[in-house]
Amino acid sequence: MAGGYLTGSNRILDRTAVNLYNLALKQYLPGGGYGAGMEESLNQGRTQTVAGGMQALINSGMANTTMPAGLAKKYESEVAVPERLNSESMRAQALAGIYSQVAGAEVGGTQNQTNRNLQAELAGKQSSSQQAMASMRNQLGYAQLSAQQTASTNRLAMDKYIANLRASTSKPKIDTGGYGGGSGYNLPSSMNGSNSGTYSGTTMAQGYGPYGPGTYKGAGLNY
């Protein structure tokens, strides 16, 4: 039987795991508990078979021949040897299974350590990214707020200008148009005194209206 107990100090597995595996190996390695019951069973079977065979030989009158000497040999060749071969095959399978588990565990242990290092590195990088993103978000928020404030200021100035203009001109007309909300702020391509003028805003999210967010609808406002 090839193989043996797990030894060596350079094991990936810790000592507890090695001891547990060695306990399992002890069961299956030669001299272990595995197979002891089978030998006892074979011995009992041999005794019974030889006794039964001897009875049959006495019945047939062949007891005083060399035939009884063949009973144990026959049992060995027909029962015990195949049984032992089968047992050894199963022992080999069991040992192979344990050694395979040990190998798997040791490979798995190596991978886990690698994974842990990688995860730590990733975690550090993730933290930096999050900080950078937070900073960017802040900057974007400020920029957006500043733009909205500017737009509001411009609006107020424009309203004031229109009011002044109405006051100075009769029947001034301003057709439909509007502000698109959202992140983009499209100023009218032209703002003139013609009868028609269009704000074509794209369908954006709600922007900041004069009365707070959402008071300007992207669909446009009719005056």
Add this chain to the structure above:
Amino acid sequence: MAVGSMVKLDASDGDINTSDNLNMFEGYQKVFIANGANLKVADFINTKLTHTELTTAHAKGDILTQTQSEGNIASMVVDFTDEDSLNTYGYAYYAGTATAFDTSTAITGSGSGTGFTPTHVTDKPHWYDWTVYPGGESGSLPNKAYLGCLYRGRCILSGDPEHPYQWYASRQGNPWDFAYVANDAGSPVAGGDSDAGETGDIIRALIPYKDDILVIGCSTSIWFLAGDPANGGSLNELDLTIGMFGAHSWCFDGAGNLYFWGTNGVYKTTLPGTPECISELSLPRIVRDEEANPATHRIIMAYDIVRTGLLISITKLSDGTSSSYFYDLKSQGFFPESYPDECGPYSSFFYDANDDDYRDLLIGCRDGYIRKFDETAKDDDIGVADEAIDSHVTFGPLPMSNNPKLTGKLTGLDCVTAGGASGGTQSDSDDITYSIFTGKSGGEVIENLVAGTNPDVAGTIKAPGRQRSNGIRRKIKGVYVGIKLENSTASETWGFEQLMADFKLSGRLK
């Protein structure tokens, strides 16, 4: 079939002890000889190849090939290699123009045996020691054996002085393998003839009946092995009270009945069956009268198909004196016979030749001749000369009156001899001598008949046929009478058809 000459196997000369017990049996076109320590084989089938000692002998069944030239090949199926691996025996066959093995071309084998170039090639027959196959895996033969037979393809040996209760069976189909406990259906087997745990009886005869039953005749019991010892056979008792005399004291008739010389006479049995003593009534003292001893005597029994009877001969080995009986199966009667000492039967064999002229019972005699019964001969052949046959028949004791208290009178006696008239188609009898004895009791008459002396009257009956002068007119008085007819003249033979006697009441016994 034609007349031939016997040929001696030269190598056998001095190789057996003819003063010791010797038995032989046929098998595999060989004869196996059990002669104590001389276990021999006369081989009538194999070719022998002599060579230097082989490192590894070719196994039985291997094919040897000697390619003498392209397509011209001598081949051999190996049967046996002697214990020194110097001679290989086997059945030879040839292809192309090859007709024999040569001594210049190498031979290779189909197995693991060592190749060789034969130094000699010898055609059959051969004579060699019976040993197990070399190589150390074929067991061993008993040191000595005096009994042997072939049963179910096994060579059976027994009569081992070291183990007289033991029989040894070779592997089936292999006389060279005695490695017991091989654990297969053809395994060699050795055994005893007894119940479990007992030592067993001394084996005196091995009697195979077809491939079905092997009778083991012992000193005080008889056993039989039914079937094969290694393949479900059984050993059973045929009789635990009757023993068998010896290796040759048995025979089968045409109906499969076994006859043997046993503890109390001549027995007949079926197989299996219960032995019946057939000599008990007619020859109740035959065993004690013959005083045969297995150490000093040989009893042979043979079934004579031509004469439909059994020949039973008891011969003293030291001088050839013999006493024989012919048991007529038709009349179921025993006819005592005795032969010249030179003709003392040591062995017998019914030679069942295709040609009727040669089919007969052969008797191996003490002087080395093989003889047969010849109805035309009038003397016994004792080798360099002939010896007259002394033969007789007795009648009586016969009561001479119908009241044993009264005496009777023989008033006339007439005898018709064999052959009809002189000449003709029937064999003519020669003259017969007669003797008449009387007595007051039957026992007295018997004593007189046995003694053969002082007859009341004696004379000659003329032959052949019925002749007027043969009438005996002399009156003889007595209570019982015995009549003896005989002829002991050289070159004569005799027989009769009818013996007629006339009695008259004579008077009171005084």
